[in-house]
Amino acid sequence: MDLTFVSFHQINITKSLLIALCCFLTYHLLLIITQRWTKIKVTCPDRPARLRNGEDVMSLVDRCCQSLKEGFKSSWWLPNGHAQTIYSAMADFSKDDQITYQRQLLRVPDGGTIGLDIYPPLSVNLPSNAPVILINHGLTGGSHESYVRNMVVWLTKPVSEGGLGGRAAVVNFRGCASTPLTSPHLYSTGSTIDLHTSVLYLSTLFPFAPMFGVGFSLGAAVMTRYLGEQGDRCRLRAGVVLCCPLDMRVVTYGLDSPHPLTRIYSLSMADKILRSISPHLIPSSPLSHPTSHLHIHLPEIMSLTKSVWRRATLKASKMLELVACTVGGGSDLFPFDTLDGFLSWSCPGNWIGAIKRPTLAISALDDPIVSSACLPYKAIRRSTHCVLATVSQGGHLGWFEGPPFGKDKHKRWHVKPTIEFFQGILDLPCNMSSPTKDTGRRVGDWTWVGDVGWMVLDEMDEKGWSGNEEGENNERQREGQAIVPV
Incomplete structure (x- = not known):
């Protein structure tokens, strides 16, 4: 094997990667600069x-x-x-x-x-x-x-x-x-x-x-x-x-994207929901009562709080399905059968x-x-x-x-x-003379x-x-x- 050829081949690959990285950074820098002057x-x-x-x-x-x-x-x-x-x-x-x-x-x-x-x-x-x-x-x-x-x-x-x-x-x-x-x-x-x-x-x-x-x-x-x-x-x-x-569906399903940063946002939101309800899952809490729609999901929710791996792979859509779909309001529509049904109903648009x-x-x-x-x-x-x-x-x-x-x-x-x-x-x-x-x-x-x-x-x-x-x-x-x- 010609070691000189291998060395030059590695250098060419490195140069190509550096050029690609510079082009990527330059593009985003120009995008950021031009956005500063974009009208609302x-x-x-x-x-x-x-x-x-x-x-x-x-x-x-x-x-x-x-x-x-x-x-x-x-x-x-x-x-x-x-x-x-x-x-x-x-x-x-x-x-x-x-x-x-x-x-x-x-x-x-x-x-x-x-x-x-x-x-x-x-x-x-x-x-x-x-x-x-x-x-x-x-x-x-x-x-x-x-x-x-x-x-x-x-x-x-x-x-x-x-x-x-x-x-x-x-x-x-x-x-x-x-x-x-x-x-x-x-x-x-x-x-x-x-x-x-x-x-x-x-x-x-x-x-x-x-x-x-x-x-x-x-x-x-x-x-x-x-x-x-x-x-x-x-x-x-x-x-x-x-x-x-x-549009709740676009937002929720968009957070399921595998993009690394999007994944972090989804995990953060899911973790917020989990941590916010955790103090309310004690036996005397209304959420833990057998009459609560959340009661059937308590074993799964509690397992999430104890498993580091499951929490690290958690998605916002999963927590919405467990919590928002079941106890996200007092309407007779709860619990919703599917996440999509809940998102369609709750869409503010x-x-x-x-x-x-x-x-x-x-x-x-x-x-x-x-x-x-x-x-x-x-x-x-x-x-x-x-x-x-x-x-x-x-x-x-x-x-x-x-x-x-x-x-x-x-x-x-x-x-x-x-x-x-x-x-x-x-x-x-406006007539403000009367209450x-x-x-x-x-x-x-x-x-x-x-x-x-x-x-x-x-x-x-x-x-x-x-x-x-x-x-x-x-x-x-x-x-x-x-x-x-x-």
């Missing part, structure tokens, strides 16, 4: 409805949302969707947006408990017409999440400081953020009763206040469905939905055409979890009140635009169009608005809920629950 695409209804001042929702967005015209330029050190998403999930935000919520627990007729975290507290007096904004968190999250705290801080800042001058209320879904789990079912993209009850409760406290809704990821899906279900009767004057999985309140959806085209393939452009065009803004960069719940160091390091872009949109709605003519209708009737300890009722439980100590991960862990320790990072 706004998709609007073909036949939009008229608002109170005679303009349509697209005209309002064009007039008020200057940040959509200016575009979004991601932090140079977080140049793509993967970087933005991973940083949002793993960076230390404990020193950012430190606030103390007032927690209000509501018991509902099905036995469930909703955790409302309100800021500023109810003891702080604001003008009677100061807006109230309800916020839905993402999967297994809560008011402690950095993206939620950041939105709360900005929405409650005075108008003179760039805020909305309002009061925020984070709807912690059942079992999330140390909210006690007292019902045999959880929450999902198809269950809106917790949000609806929270809206009615706050409308009785602030009858003169205009109300808005903001949703992140899974919470955005709940918000979208709620706006559609309520239609013309909706008490929210407008909504903003961020990184919304408008089905409700876009029924929305009758101005709604702004913002999504990133490089979102590795809620991909651009799930964005229903046709449904938006056929709607009357929905506008979709697609941004080339931002990832999933990222949209960081600050420098790598300094006080603006964690500056997030999406708060700007959110505040601009809501401020535009507030500027529309909201059906302010509630009392029956013992219960308050009812129509067929929706709640009982206010004893308030938790304000000082015990700091709105960050450390505060959440302190609450869990006080309640005797296991500390499970989310």
